[in-house]
Amino acid sequence: MNTIALPATEAIPEVPVSRRFPGNKGIWVGITCELVEFLVLFIVYFVSRAHFPDAFEEGAERLSRISGTVITLLMVTSSFFIACSVAAIRAGQRRRSIYWLIAGLVVSLGYPVAKIMEINWNLAHGINGESGIFFTVYYYLTFNHFVHATWGILGILWVLARHLVGGYTAEDHSGLEALASYWHATDIIWLIIFSFFYVLA
Amino acid sequence: MTNTNDNTPSTALAPLAYAWLGLVVLTLLGLGLGQWFRGAGWQPLLVAAIVWVKSWLVCRHFIESHLAHPFITKMMRGFILFAPIALILTAFFGSQFARWATL
Numbered sequence: 001m002n003t004i005a006l007p008a009t010e011a012i013p014e015v016p017v018s019r020r021f022p023g024n025k026g027i028w029v030g031i032t033c034e035l036v037e038f039l040v041l042f043i044v045y046f047v048s049r050a051h052f053p054d055a056f057e058e059g060a061e062r063l064s065r066i067s068g069t070v071i072t073l074l075m076v077t078s079s080f081f082i083a084c085s086v087a088a089i090r091a092g093q094r095r096r097s098i099y100w101l102i103a104g105l106v107v108s109l110g111y112p113v114a115k116i117m118e119i120n121w122n123l124a125h126g127i128n129g130e131s132g133i134f135f136t137v138y139y140y141l142t143f144n145h146f147v148h149a150t151w152g153i154l155g156i157l158w159v160l161a162r163h164l165v166g167g168y169t170a171e172d173h174s175g176l177e178a179l180a181s182y183w184h185a186t187d188i189i190w191l192i193i194f195s196f197f198y199v200l201a
Numbered sequence: 202m203t204n205t206n207d208n209t210p211s212t213a214l215a216p217l218a219y220a221w222l223g224l225v226v227l228t229l230l231g232l233g234l235g236q237w238f239r240g241a242g243w244q245p246l247l248v249a250a251i252v253w254v255k256s257w258l259v260c261r262h263f264i265e266s267h268l269a270h271p272f273i274t275k276m277m278r279g280f281i282l283f284a285p286i287a288l289i290l291t292a293f294f295g296s297q298f299a300r301w302a303t304l
Contacts, residue, residue: 019270020210028273035280046287050299065232072228076259080221083263084214091212184263188256188277192284194228195252199235200245200288 023178031185034148038189041141045196052133059134060197062127067118068198071111072190075149078108079187082156082180092170098163101176105156108183111149115142138197145186145193152186155179210265220262227255245292249285256281 021028049056081104088097122128129139159179162168168176211217231251238244260266266277291298 020268021270021273022210022264022268028270032276035276039280039283042284042287046291046298047302050291050295050302053295069228069232073225076221076224076228079259079263080217080224083217087212087214087217090210181264184259187263188259188281191224191255191259192252195231195248195284195288199231199251200248 023181024174027178027181031182034182034185034189038141038144038192041144042192042196045137045141048133048137055132055134056200059132059138060200062125063138063198064118064121065198067114067121068194070114071118072194074107074110074114075187075190078104078111079184081107082183086173086177086180089168089173089176090170094163094166094168097168097176098160101156101160101163104183105153105160108149108153108156112146112153115146141193141196145190148186148189152179152183155182210268216262220258223258224255227251227258231255245288249288252288253281253285 081100085097085100085104088094088100127135129136156179159176162175231248234247234251235244238247260277260281264273264277266274269277
């Protein structure tokens with residue numbers, strides 16, 4: 001009986017660690033859409049700034065720098081806590097990971113509080129969406145960011161609920177990592193917005 | 202146990218803490234320098250540099266984009282470069298840019 005020689009099976013190359021998707025592919029589709037959306041909004045900002053440089057220089061002087069700084073510190077701190085939560089679950093420290101995530105949630109909840117206080121401060125100082133091109137763009141970008149941060153806070157609540165019932169382990173914690181990736185991307189967007197409106201006078 | 206291998210996701214908290222500290226210091230420093238050098242021609246350069254470093258810290262230490270799929274690495278690299286470059290171009294070539302962007 002004739003036999004057919006089969007070619008030696010080629011070794012399937014291992015997917016290098018450097019090609020991983022932090023979290024899962026789905027969240028990165030969402031993050032990509034988020035970044036593209038904000039790129040468009042940033043272009044709106046730059047076109048407006050190029051056309052009305054004086055309005056942008058004067059407008060920044062009227063905003064509350066304290067509010068912008070507080071929101072920035074809340075965003076980077078909550079991002080840090082959530083990154084610690086991911087590092088802890090990777091190390092198999094589930095309870096510690098939950099504590100870091102709760103800390104991240106508590107700090108992130110400061111954002112809506114600070115934002116409401118800032119809007120009240122703005123209105124008390126006669127700043128609304130019709131106060132000029134600078135403030136129209138400012139409200140457009142910061143409200144959009146606030147909406148995305150709200151999705152993130154709801155995401156933290158969902159992931160925390162799953163974490164509490166043992167949904168994540170050192171081997172499988174893609175949901176937690178996906179949430180962390182989204183929150184970090186939202187953090188980067190805020191860092192850019194902060195420089196646009198509160199720092200660059 | 203901490204993992205210090207550069208090619209695997211980290212379990213160490215110290216680099217995260219340093220990155221967070223850097224973000225806080227740069228935020229306050231940027232605000233102070235922005236006020237201190239208000240009106241200086243090179244202020245946009247300073248603001249652009251600080252916002253890029255802060256974004257890079259988040260990408261590198263929190264997202265670990267250097268360990269991620271090349272698409273993510275390149276996308277994040279491009280995104281955090283866009284705003285600083287556009288800030289500088291708008292600051293120094295604002296009027297030309299406004300002419301191009303006029304409908």
